[in-house]
Amino acid sequence: MHDPLMQRFTEMLAHLVGLAPTPSNPAGRQAVREYMIGWLIRLGFDITEHGDDPTSQVVIASRGGKGLRLGLCGHYDVEEAGDGWSTPPFELTLQGGRLLGRGVADNLGPLVLRLLVLETLGRDTPTAPLLWVLQGEEETGSPVAHALYPTLPWPQVDLWIEETGYFERDGAQRFLARDLDATGQRVVDALEAVARQAGRGFTIHPRYLNKAFGESRCPFLTHLVRGRPYVALGPNDPDSRIHHIGESLAPDNIRFAMTQFEILLTAAMNAQTPTQI
Numbered sequence: 083m084h085d086p087l088m089q090r091f092t093e094m095l096a097h098l099v100g101l102a103p104t105p106s107n108p109a110g111r112q113a114v115r116e117y118m119i120g121w122l123i124r125l126g127f128d129i130t131e132h133g134d135d136p137t138s139q140v141v142i143a144s145r146g147g148k149g150l151r152l153g154l155c156g157h158y159d160v161e162e163a164g165d166g167w168s169t170p171p172f173e174l175t176l177q178g179g180r181l182l183g184r185g186v187a188d189n190l191g192p193l194v195l196r197l198l199v200l201e202t203l204g205r206d207t208p209t210a211p212l213l214w215v216l217q218g219e220e221e222t223g224s225p226v227a228h229a230l231y232p233t234l235p236w237p238q239v240d241l242w243i244e245e246t247g248y249f250e251r252d253g254a255q256r257f258l259a260r261d262l263d264a265t266g267q268r269v270v271d272a273l274e275a276v277a278r279q280a281g282r283g284f285t286i287h288p289r290y291l292n293k294a295f296g297e298s299r300c301p302f303l304t305h306l307v308r309g310r311p312y313v314a315l316g317p318n319d320p321d322s323r324i325h326h327i328g329e330s331l332a333p334d335n336i337r338f339a340m341t342q343f344e345i346l347l348t349a350a351m352n353a354q355t356p357t358q359i
Contacts, residue, residue, distance in 0.1 A: 088337055091198055092181065096174035098190045099183040104162045104221075108137035111218045114158040114190070115141060118216060121197050126205040127214065132234065138218040138226045142234070147211040149351040150265060153239035154212065155302045156193050157220035160185030166327045180321070180330040187322035189220070191331050192246040192339075195317065199343045210350035213239060215306065221294075224301045231305035241266050241350065242307045244291045246316030249335050254283030258291055258314035265353045266311035272349035273315070273342055280338060290314075294325065315342060 098117065103110035119129055119141060127143035141158075163171035163184045171184040181191075193216075203209065213236075217227040248256040255277050259270060270286070277284040290307075291314045293300040317339040323329045 085337065087198060087202065087340065088333060091194055091336060091340075092174065092176075094194045094198070095181070095183075095186060095191055098194065099174045099185055100172055102163075102172045103159050103185070103190075103218075105159065105219075106162060111159050112137045115139065115216070115218055118158055118193065118197075119143075121201075122214065124205070125197070125200050127212070132230050133226050135226070140218075140227055140230050140234075141214075141216040143212075143214040143216070144237075145209075145212045147209045147351060149210045150240035150269070150353045151211040151213060151238065152346070152350050153242040153306065154196065154214040155243070155306070156196075156214070156216050156245045157189050157218060158193070158216055159218045159221050160188065160190065161221050161325045164327060168328070171329075180332055181336075182328060182330045184329055186331050187246065187318045187329055188324040189245050191336065192316045192318075195336060195340055196343055199340050199347070203344065203347070208351060209347040210353075213237060215302070217301070223295055223299065227301035228299075228305070231301050236306065239306075239310060241269060242302075242310055242312045243346070244312065244314035244316070245302075246291070246318045247314040247339070248291075249317070249319045249332075249338075250283070251320055252283070253281075253334070254285065257284060257286050258289055258312075259286050260288055260290060260307075260312040261309055262311050262313075266313075268353055269346065269349045270313060272345055273313075276342060276345050277338075280341075282338070315339065315346060 101110040101113045103114040122143040127145045133139040169175040174183040274284045317335040
């Protein structure tokens, strides 16, 4: 790969995939959690950790800024590998023009993507205010998150961002969005504009991202979003094969998702909430 940013992405993702942060490997989950915290601190976030078990703690990272407060969600655990892989599941492999490895799409790749965009901007570059919520048991039903989220004091979030989003096989964007207000719609308009400038189709689907345990059992949707403006943004596509053999991401979608995440941060910074107008 000749793109330095994609080369860095690949190196970081290979490291996290190699830690194998599965339900059966608590040391791997703890290592990814600590990796994320170290990065977030360097990027200027304040960190709080909740829960007694360091392999499943909820991590809340916050950073100030201007404009709409964006709420990001994610998880640092991945599904068990399963049998039948044609490549080592915990060694990142470029095959058939795609990056293969357990957890690349759900959710390690989107985590790395967002970290790298923030690093590229620099911690002193103004962005929208950010609240980033991470948990470590998404693949086993999120018991700690379900118990803790209702007890924690949450700031007002103007726009919640799902752990990832989707593209079609032809590169068109399948953009999931719910309950947008006027300012949230302006942010989405900016994301649509950059997609169309890149020659990608863009279709809004008024629904949440599908969840393995169902919408009602997702702590992010049930305890945090709860009818607030919501969008799904990230590099996944129908061939990502989440939870299946051969989980993968397409480099073109990764790179474009980086561009859109940067546009999101800028558009939200320049937007005004109804109380600011």
